[in-house]
Amino acid sequence: MYVVLPSINQGGVTKATRLHIECFSKDVEVLVLSNNNIDELALKNFEGYNISFLGINSFLRIFSLISIIKNYRNVLSGDVVAMHFDSILFCLLVRFFGGEFKIFGYVHTDLESYTSSLSFSKRFFFNIFIYFFRFLDVVVFLTNTQREFFENRYMLGVSGPVIMTIPNPFDWNEVFGVRKKSNNYIVFAGRLSAEKNVDFIINAYCMYLAKGGNLRLKICGEGFEMDRLKSLARNLDVSSNIEFCGYVSNIQKVFDDSHLLVLASKVEGFPLVFLEALAGGVKVLTSAFSPSCYEIFDEGTNVGSDLTRRNYGIVDVFGARALDVYSDAMLDLTSADDFDFVSCANTLEKYSIKSVTSKWKSILS
Numbered sequence: 001m002y003v004v005l006p007s008i009n010q011g012g013v014t015k016a017t018r019l020h021i022e023c024f025s026k027d028v029e030v031l032v033l034s035n036n037n038i039d040e041l042a043l044k045n046f047e048g049y050n051i052s053f054l055g056i057n058s059f060l061r062i063f064s065l066i067s068i069i070k071n072y073r074n075v076l077s078g079d080v081v082a083m084h085f086d087s088i089l090f091c092l093l094v095r096f097f098g099g100e101f102k103i104f105g106y107v108h109t110d111l112e113s114y115t116s117s118l119s120f121s122k123r124f125f126f127n128i129f130i131y132f133f134r135f136l137d138v139v140v141f142l143t144n145t146q147r148e149f150f151e152n153r154y155m156l157g158v159s160g161p162v163i164m165t166i167p168n169p170f171d172w173n174e175v176f177g178v179r180k181k182s183n184n185y186i187v188f189a190g191r192l193s194a195e196k197n198v199d200f201i202i203n204a205y206c207m208y209l210a211k212g213g214n215l216r217l218k219i220c221g222e223g224f225e226m227d228r229l230k231s232l233a234r235n236l237d238v239s240s241n242i243e244f245c246g247y248v249s250n251i252q253k254v255f256d257d258s259h260l261l262v263l264a265s266k267v268e269g270f271p272l273v274f275l276e277a278l279a280g281g282v283k284v285l286t287s288a289f290s291p292s293c294y295e296i297f298d299e300g301t302n303v304g305s306d307l308t309r310r311n312y313g314i315v316d317v318f319g320a321r322a323l324d325v326y327s328d329a330m331l332d333l334t335s336a337d338d339f340d341f342v343s344c345a346n347t348l349e350k351y352s353i354k355s356v357t358s359k360w361k362s363i364l365s
Contacts, residue, residue, distance in 0.1 A: 001026050001364070002080045002101075004087040007034045008042050011191060013108045015272060016168045017083050018045045020106075023169055023357040024081075024364065031072075033086055041249055056090065065093075073099040079365050084108045085129070092132055102365065105136040105161075109269040110290040112149045117195070117267055134160035138363055141165050142270035143292035145300075164363060168270050169356035172279035172348045176341075183259035183337060185218050186330065187282075189251050189273050190263065192223030197264040197287065199225075199232055200317055200326075204264075206236045207327035215259060215334055216241050220248040255280035259334045264317045264326070265289045270296070275351055278311065278344050283333045285326070287317040297347065308332050310340045 001024060005017045021028050028049060032038075035053040043051075054068050073094050081104045082088040088105040095103065111130075115123055133139055133154065139161045141147040147165045155163070186205065190196050198219065205217050219229070219242060226244065233239045248254055251273065255261075261277035261284045268289040274296060277284050286293055291303045297312055306315050306325050313329040316322060349355065 001078055002029045002031060002076055003083065004031045004033065004080060004091060005083040006032075006086040007037065008032055008046065009037060009039045012269070012272060013084050014039075014042050015045075016108065016270075019169045019171075019272075019353075020081070020083075020356070020360070021049070022171075022353060023360045026364075033090055041247070059086075059089065066097075069094050069097050073097050076101045078102065079104060081106060088133070088136070089129065092135060095135075102137045104138045104140060104363070105133060106140045106166075107146070107150075107269070108142065109267060110142075110146055110292055111153075112146075113267045113290045130154055134158055136161045138162045138164060142167055143295045145290065145292040145295050146269070162363065164359070166356060166359045167351050168272050168275075169353045170272060170275040170279070170348065170351050171353050172275060172351075176279045176345065176348065181256045183257075183334070184215060185254070185258040186215050186260045186262055186334065187218045187220060187254055187258045188262050189220040189248070189254070189277075190265075190271075192219070192221050192225040192229060194225065195266045196223075196225075197266050197317060198229055200264045200323070201262050202229060202232050202236065202238070202242070204323050204326040204330065205242070205262075206238050207323055208330040209238065209241060211327060211331055213327075213331055213334065216243065217262075218243045218245055218254060218258070220245045220251065220254055222247050251276055252280055255282045258282050259337075260285055260330065262330070263287060266317075268293070275348060279348060281339050281341070281344075283310075283339065284312040285329050285333055286312070286314055288314050310338055311344055 003021060008014050030049050030051045032053045033056040035055050036057045056065060056068060059065060076094060076099050078101060080091055080101045082091040083106050091103045118126060144165050147163055151163060188198060188201055192198055230244060233242050255277060261282050263286045265287055274284055293314060294300055294303045308329050313333055315326045315329055
């Protein structure tokens with residue numbers, strides 16, 4: 001069995017891929033398309049697996065790409081799980097050049113919000129790419145909402161692949177219910193890039209402080225936005241209240257001292273950090289990045305609503321009063337130490353290694 005992923009870095013696709021491999025219950029060969037910006041800490045998580053780096057740093061290098069494709073058309077066989085768009089494209093090209101294997105295309109983002117974020121020209125070419133998904137054997141989505149959007153938008157009246165929902169797995173039993181040291185922090189964890197909308201979080205946090213909030217904010221992660229975000233914190237005069245922690249190898253240690261995880265992403269698939277936070281007894285405040293975030297918390301009947309529960313809150317970060325509503329939710333969720341571990345356990349069990357393994361076994365050869 002083969003697993004193909006775009007790169008090995010600090011991103012969610014890499015982390016999720018490693019967890020899914022635990023569910024396959026068979027020998028796995030890992031193919032990594034790009035050898036650019038390989039993260040050594042992330043690479044350690046794949047120790048014990050046979051990893052090949054293909055050196056495809058751009059699909060525009062046509063002659064180099066064709067040479068690699070021809071080399072692998074007789075290598076790939078059996079079940080091949082292609083993690084996200086670049087990997088799916090590579091596998092389709094290998095099959096076009098004569099490869100004979102079964103392709104499981106795994107989409108790691110919300111197609112609806114992703115396509116709506118593209119310019120007209122990019123959306124046009126992206127939709128052409130999605131057209132070729134009908135030549136996959138299986139298409140896997142993170143949530144039912146994402147699967148239904150694909151079926152209704154791209155596959156109505158078309159015979160094509162098996163379409164499945166398999167969420168990202170998370171082994172939550174080791175940390176669940178362990179008593180935290182304190183509730184001293186609000187924390188963001190993720191890549192510091194434009195789609196993560198961290199500047200919105202900093203602005204909302206400034207309002208949270210003005211409304212009487214007193215917890216410090218930790219921003220965990222690296223990315224191109226780091227300098228701009230630090231400058232924003234200085235301009236808002238909240239630098240003394242914010243810690244930029246850079247890359248954190250063990251986020252659970254941060255959660256040991258945290259009350260609330262905050263996310264405000266414009267586009268997301270299925271943030272594993274949701275589950276990591278909840279398992280550690282940390283509440284979650286997220287943007288309404290797509291209907292799928294409501295599904296994760298079993299709030300499907302409330303799609304589009306701003307809401308706050310004991311363990312989590314969901315806010316439309318593009319609404320007219322978004323900053324005000326989001327900062328209020330920060331205050332509400334941090335005002336009491338009333339984490340509901342019973343409902344949390346019910347949520348987490350849906351995403352356990354055991355549960356996800358059974359879903360993969362139902363479709364793998």
